[in-house]
Structures are given as C-alpha cells and as structure tokens.
Amino acid sequence: MRPDMTPLRRRTVLAANWKMHKAPSDVGPYFASFRRATARLGKRLEIVFFPPAPLLAAVVEAVGGRAAVGGQNCHWEQEGAFTGEVSAPMIAAAGADYVLVGHSERRREFGETDEQCGSKLRAALAAGLAPVLCVGESLAERQKGRQRVVVIRQLTRAASGLAPAEYGRLLIAYEPVWAIGTGHTASPADAQEMHAAIRATLNTVAGSAAAVGIPILYGGSVKPGNTAALLAEDDVDGALVGGASLDPNDFAAIVAAAESASIA
Numbered sequence: 073m074r075p076d077m078t079p080l081r082r083r084t085v086l087a088a089n090w091k092m093h094k095a096p097s098d099v100g101p102y103f104a105s106f107r108r109a110t111a112r113l114g115k116r117l118e119i120v121f122f123p124p125a126p127l128l129a130a131v132v133e134a135v136g137g138r139a140a141v142g143g144q145n146c147h148w149e150q151e152g153a154f155t156g157e158v159s160a161p162m163i164a165a166a167g168a169d170y171v172l173v174g175h176s177e178r179r180r181e182f183g184e185t186d187e188q189c190g191s192k193l194r195a196a197l198a199a200g201l202a203p204v205l206c207v208g209e210s211l212a213e214r215q216k217g218r219q220r221v222v223v224i225r226q227l228t229r230a231a232s233g234l235a236p237a238e239y240g241r242l243l244i245a246y247e248p249v250w251a252i253g254t255g256h257t258a259s260p261a262d263a264q265e266m267h268a269a270i271r272a273t274l275n276t277v278a279g280s281a282a283a284v285g286i287p288i289l290y291g292g293s294v295k296p297g298n299t300a301a302l303l304a305e306d307d308v309d310g311a312l313v314g315g316a317s318l319d320p321n322d323f324a325a326i327v328a329a330a331e332s333a334s335i336a
C-alpha cells in the first residue's frame with residue numbers, strides 16, 4: 073500500500089512500533105488475531121507496522137496489502153561499509169513504504185543528531201519511502217518550559233528545504249520522551265498545544281498547502297483507554313504506539329477507538 077502522496081488531504085494514521093521485539097514465529101499468530109479483532113472495522117484509517125528489520129518481508133507478506141509496513145531506522149547512505157546498518161533502498165526492497173527517523177531511543181542510545189536525522193529523511197525520500205520524523209522533548213526540557221523550542225529546533229533542522237512533493241510524503245510524530253514507555257501520557261490539551269506548534273512550524277518550513285496535509289501523530293503511552301480523547305484534538309491525526317502494539321488485541325482496540333474518534 074503506497075502512502076497517499078496528496079499533500080492536501082489529511083489522514084488518520086495508526087502506527088505500531090514493535091521496537092526490538094518479536095520473532096518470525098510470532099508474525100502469523102499476531103496477524104491472525106489482529107485480523108479477527110479488526111474484521112468489523114471500516115477501512116478509513118491507515119495502519120502501519122514497524123517491525124524489526126529482519127521481520128520486514130514477513131510482515132509485508134502477512135499484511136497482504138491491508139496495512140502498510142515500515143522500517144524503524146535507516147542509514148543516510150545507500151550502501152557501504154556501515155556494519156550493522158540498513159539503508160533506505162533495502163527497506164523499500166523488502167516491500168516497506170515507511171521508515172521512522174529520529175525516534176528518541178535512537179537519539180538517546182545511539183547519539184543521533186538533528187543533522188543526521190535530516191540526512192536520513194532525505195535518504196528515505198530518495199528511496200521512495202514516507203519518513204515519519206519523530207520529535208519530542210525530555211522531562212528536564214519540559215520542566216524548564218523549553219518543549220516548544222526543542223521540538224521546533226528538531227523539526228526545522230531535519231525537515232527544512234525539501235521539495236513540495238517531498239513534503240507530501242512526510243509525517244511527524246510528536247513523542248515527548250517522558251511519555252514513552254512510562255505510562256505517563258500527555259494530556260489531550262498538552263498534546264494539542266504541541267501539535268499546533270508543530271503545524272505552525274510546518275507552515276513556515278513547508279508552506280501552508282503542505283502544512284495542512286502533513287499527518288502529526290502523537291506517541292507516548294497510547295492505550296485503548298486514552299486514544300479517543302487524544303485523537304479528538306484538532307491537530308492530532310493519529311498515534312505511534314509502542315508497548316501496546318505488541319498485543320494484537322490491544323492494538324486493534326486502539327484502532328477501533330481511533331476509528332470512532334475520526335467518525336465523531
């Protein structure tokens with residue numbers, strides 16, 4: 073399923089980040105359960121699975137075009153002496169359409185900089201992928217009231233200067249670091265405030281036509297019980313879900329909650 077390249081139509085996107093979890097033998101049972109649990113849902117939402125790189129092809133086959141698939145990270149070069157890395161063309165060749173760029177775990181554990189995120193984003197676009205640029209402040213930055221400054225800096229440094237058609241393929245995930253895997257979710261009002269700041273920045277960086285269409289997902293301890301309230305906010309266009317996406321029934325419940333919020 074190729075991502076919609078039309079910049080003016082904003083869409084609802086539910087994304088599952090499996091991080092470094094699951095084995096090949098989990099893929100079949102996961103999607104059998106997920107399909108059963110989502111059989112009654114409409115087809116209005118875009119669903120994307122981000123499995124570890126060795127599972128990409130198996131997940132592409134298992135979803136059979138009913139959902140999209142993405143890599144969790146890519147290198148900025150197409151190939152070369154970068155032991156342990158995976159390039160954007162390799163991810164595309166596995167049948168994926170998306171890639172996460174700048175997840176906070178990559179920034180924290182592997183020292184990824186905004187400039188490297190910008191290079192990865194461009195490599196992803198050149199390979200025909202839709203990059204999901206992850207931005208978000210740490211707890212210390214929020215406690216100092218610096219959340220907007222930090223997120224705007226991450227966004228402008230990585231995503232300035234793209235061509236208009238490239239902005240049509242970009243997605244943003246606002247993931248406050250203090251909310252990832254902690255059980256502490258941003259309140260819907262706090263999420264909306266940050267998403268509005270991100271959209272205003274996109275307006276400057278990408279132009280008004282692109283800015284209205286770029287989906288901005290919220291990530292950070294999204295669960296079935298808090299999805300609808302988050303997605304009811306004007307600028308929250310979907311969710312990037314980590315822990316709760318590992319259980320197919322929990323992720324299906326999040327998809328169902330998102331569907332009811334997007335209908336309401």
Ligand code: PEP
Binds near residue numbers: 252294312314
């Ligand atoms: C994530 O990994 O992007 C994430 C948001 O994780 P969690 O849902 O577990 O907080």
